[in-house]
Each structure stands twice: as C-alpha cells, then as structure tokens.
Amino acid sequence: MLLDLFLSFAKIGLFTFGGGYAMISLIENVCVERKQWITHDDMMNMTVIAESTPGPIAINCATFVGYRQKGIAGAVAATFGMVLPSFCIIFLISKFFDRFLEIKWIAHAFQGIKCAVGILILDAAFKMISKMQKSIMSRVIMVCSFVAMLAVNIFSLRISSIVLMLTAALIGITVFLIKEKNADGGVEK
Numbered sequence: 591m592l593l594d595l596f597l598s599f600a601k602i603g604l605f606t607f608g609g610g611y612a613m614i615s616l617i618e619n620v621c622v623e624r625k626q627w628i629t630h631d632d633m634m635n636m637t638v639i640a641e642s643t644p645g646p647i648a649i650n651c652a653t654f655v656g657y658r659q660k661g662i663a664g665a666v667a668a669t670f671g672m673v674l675p676s677f678c679i680i681f682l683i684s685k686f687f688d689r690f691l692e693i694k695w696i697a698h699a700f701q702g703i704k705c706a707v708g709i710l711i712l713d714a715a716f717k718m719i720s721k722m723q724k725s726i727m728s729r730v731i732m733v734c735s736f737v738a739m740l741a742v743n744i745f746s747l748r749i750s751s752i753v754l755m756l757t758a759a760l761i762g763i764t765v766f767l768i769k770e771k772n773a774d775g776g777v778e779k
C-alpha cells in the first residue's frame with residue numbers, strides 16, 4: 591500500500607504541469623474515482639483545508655490522503671511521491687537552464703502545456719461546483735468571489751486570495767448564526 595501511494599502520487603507529480611490547482615483534477619481522478627481512497631466530500635473538504643493551510647495545495651492533499659490510508663508512513667510516502675518528480679525535473683532544468691530555453695520545440699511545447707493547464711484547472715473547478723451544496727448563499731459567495739478575483743486580475747489590484755477566502759468564511763459564519771438565531775425564534779439558550 592505504501593508503494594502504491596508513492597507511485598500514484600509520483601505519477602501525478604511527474605505528469606502534471608501548472609501547480610497544485612492543475613493537479614486537483616488528477617488527484618480526484620486517482621484518489622476518488624479509481625482507487626476510492628477518499629470520497630468526493632473528502633476531496634472537497636481536503637481542497638478547502640489544503641488551500642487554507644501553509645504549503646502547496648497538491649502536497650497538502652497528498653499528505654492528507656496518505657495519512658488517511660496508512661498514517662504517518664502513508665503521509666510520508668504520498669508526500670515524497672508528489673515532491674520527488676518535480677524536484678528531479680527542476681534540478682535537471684536548473685543545470686541546463688540557458689540551453690533549455692533556447693530549444694525552439696521546448697518553447698512551443700510549453701505554450702501547449704499552458705493551454706492544458708488552464709483546461710485542467712477549469713475541469714477541477716467545474717467538478718467542485720457540480721458537487722457544491724446547492725444553496726443560495728453558496729452560489730452568491732461563489733459568484734461574488736469570481737467577480738472579485740476577476741476584478742483583481744483585470745485591474746491588477748493587490749488583494750490576496752486569502753483575504754477573499756476569509757471574507758467568504760466570515761459571511762458564511764454570519765449567515766449561519768443569523769439562521770440559527772431565527773430557527774431558535776430569537777430566544778437565547
């Protein structure tokens with residue numbers, strides 16, 4: 591099982607370009623659909639937690655899945671599997687960086703990879719949206735977050751995505767407390 595965790599995440603780490611968000615779709619494919627190590631709900635929760643904790647999202651996801659399967663040894667195996675391919679590739683590129691960028695077909699390959707990364711990120715977003723709780727509040731927060739991030743990118747504003755996440759969390763907690771108060775009839779317990 592440890593070798594399976596290592597190899598599964600090593601494949602994801604080796605064949606995915608574009609960082610953690612591009613890997614989410616592949617992690618879900620391997621861990622939820624093929625291996626059934628975690629559920630779709632676990633994947634959603636894991637993605638939210640991995641995004642809000644320090645470190646790269648894909649590594650946090652690998653650590654979570656590994657720990658869920660085989661404890662600390664599983665977390666180490668999955669994390670090492672996720673990190674090792676990227677480390678080796680970056681190490682090799684750094685040795686030959688100047689010559690690497692001069693090769694025309696590599697430059698063109700990276701242009702194609704950029705498109706594929708965008709598609710992988712959109713795929714992960716659509717899967718998460720389709721599994722999202724279908725309440726009005728969650729849809730409003732999603733649309734407002736999208737508009738805010740679009741405005742940040744269009745107008746080159748310097749607003750951290752963490753600020754947007756904390757704002758969404760604060761709104762969610764506020765709405766929850768208001769609903770709880772209304773459900774109790776406004777009576778203090």
